[in-house]
Amino acid sequence: MKDMNPQDIAGEYREYTLTYYDGTSRKVLVTDIETPYPDGKLIVSTTDLQGIITHANQAFIDMSGYTREELIGQPHYILRCPEMPKAAFRDMWETIQAGKTWHGYVKNLRKDGGYYLVYATVLPNFKDGKIVGYTSVRRKPSRRKMEEALQAYARMREEETA
Amino acid sequence: MTFQLTVSPDFPPNHIAGWYIFNTWLQKALNLPIHLELYPSFETQREAIQQGKVDMIYANPYDAAMLIREKGFVAVARPQGKTDEAVIITSTNASYAAVDDLKPGTRVAMTNDPAINLLGMMMLEPAELDSSTLETEVVESYPVAVKLVLQGKADIAFVLKEALEKLTPSTRKQLKVLVESQIGDLYHTFVVGERLADRREAIRDLLVNMHTGPKGKDVLENLGFQGWEPVSADEAEFMMNLIEALK
Numbered sequence: 001m002k003d004m005n006p007q008d009i010a011g012e013y014r015e016y017t018l019t020y021y022d023g024t025s026r027k028v029l030v031t032d033i034e035t036p037y038p039d040g041k042l043i044v045s046t047t048d049l050q051g052i053i054t055h056a057n058q059a060f061i062d063m064s065g066y067t068r069e070e071l072i073g074q075p076h077y078i079l080r081c082p083e084m085p086k087a088a089f090r091d092m093w094e095t096i097q098a099g100k101t102w103h104g105y106v107k108n109l110r111k112d113g114g115y116y117l118v119y120a121t122v123l124p125n126f127k128d129g130k131i132v133g134y135t136s137v138r139r140k141p142s143r144r145k146m147e148e149a150l151q152a153y154a155r156m157r158e159e160e161t162a
Numbered sequence: 163m164t165f166q167l168t169v170s171p172d173f174p175p176n177h178i179a180g181w182y183i184f185n186t187w188l189q190k191a192l193n194l195p196i197h198l199e200l201y202p203s204f205e206t207q208r209e210a211i212q213q214g215k216v217d218m219i220y221a222n223p224y225d226a227a228m229l230i231r232e233k234g235f236v237a238v239a240r241p242q243g244k245t246d247e248a249v250i251i252t253s254t255n256a257s258y259a260a261v262d263d264l265k266p267g268t269r270v271a272m273t274n275d276p277a278i279n280l281l282g283m284m285m286l287e288p289a290e291l292d293s294s295t296l297e298t299e300v301v302e303s304y305p306v307a308v309k310l311v312l313q314g315k316a317d318i319a320f321v322l323k324e325a326l327e328k329l330t331p332s333t334r335k336q337l338k339v340l341v342e343s344q345i346g347d348l349y350h351t352f353v354v355g356e357r358l359a360d361r362r363e364a365i366r367d368l369l370v371n372m373h374t375g376p377k378g379k380d381v382l383e384n385l386g387f388q389g390w391e392p393v394s395a396d397e398a399e400f401m402m403n404l405i406e407a408l409k
Binding site for chain 2: 038039040041042044046055057058059101119121122123125127135136137139140141142143144145
């Protein structure tokens with residue numbers, strides 16, 4: 001996956017290099033600009049077993065800042081924000097690979113370096129008893145619960161980087 | 163043998179005649195005896211489904227998921243360009259302007275339309291409200307839910323957006339929308355049961371091509387549809403997964 005492009009970034013940014021579970025690395029550029037999650041909007045996407053995006057609805061496009069063409073075929077970690085602890089995503093993958101539904105609060109990175117906050121539900125899709133992919137639905141979170149989750153994530157990040 | 167067609171009870175009342183006209187058209191086109199049964203509530207319709215009385219149904223997304231997963235129905239078509247969205251409405255006199263202004267104890271009028279109730283509850287989550295902190299009243303139809311709000315007996319109501327649009331202008335004037343869902347991936351589908359398994363493809367073809375003939379066009383107009391488009395098994399599966407994620 002390509003590094004983020006400074007030309008796409010709105011405002012001053014910090015630079016991080018993220019290494020994902022599959023060993024690939026990417027330079028991400030991050031600002032502190034939040035795009036508020038609109039009431040009533042639902043981001044819907046599907047991925048294959050490897051987490052490669054196969055469907056993105058209009059809300060996903062609006063909130064992430066990417067075009068549909070830029071999202072389809074990319075790993076879902078294109079949205080990974082450096083402030084999210086790896087353990088949160090490890091927990092998610094373990095849960096959904098075991099055939100269960102995962103819920104959690106997530107800070108997502110936009111194409112322009114800003115972020116948006118969501119309450120995410122990810123569930124496995126079955127065909128003939130086998131998991132064939134995953135559906136993810138993101139909605140507006142409760143502000144208080146989101147703040148609590150972000151504080152917990154900050155502590156988890158400290159432990160991960162210690 | 164006479165087959166039974168039914169329609170999700172959330173359709174606007176001004177389309178009742180349209181469904182009778184549709185049934186007459188479908189009987190002629192398929193050369194099959196079909197009886198249209200319009201159930202007064204979601205419960206009575208579900209009972210009929212459980213008793214195996216229903217062969218074809220224009221189903222809301224939640225019931226379609228149950229019919230496909232548990233009863234062997236197959237989705238064949240959906241109305242062109244129509245998606246299901248929910249709105250939370252209140253009286254124009256109400257002091258709240260947004261979901262965040264609502265407090266525990268808020269009185270909610272809702273129908274038994276599970277898809278719309280799921281969406282309504284989802285839209286209240288940011289205010290940390292759920293069924294345990296709300297006072298809910300289940301009523302038989304959207305117009306009744308709206309009436310409770312206008313009479314001050316409920317603070318808000320969960321309503322199918324299409325049903326809100328069909329209210330009279332004078333009623334709508336007394337209501338304001340607190341929040342409206344923007345999903346675009348949920349829709350009603352025409353699903354066909356196992357007794358008509360060998361006619362599913364024929365029914366899909368008939369519906370998808372309905373807008374091409376003058377008679378079909380007329381029937382569509384009475385239903386308030388532009389036409390039908392085919393629904394694939396994968397598309398239906400996607401919608402079912404989405405419903406599952408919202409539960």
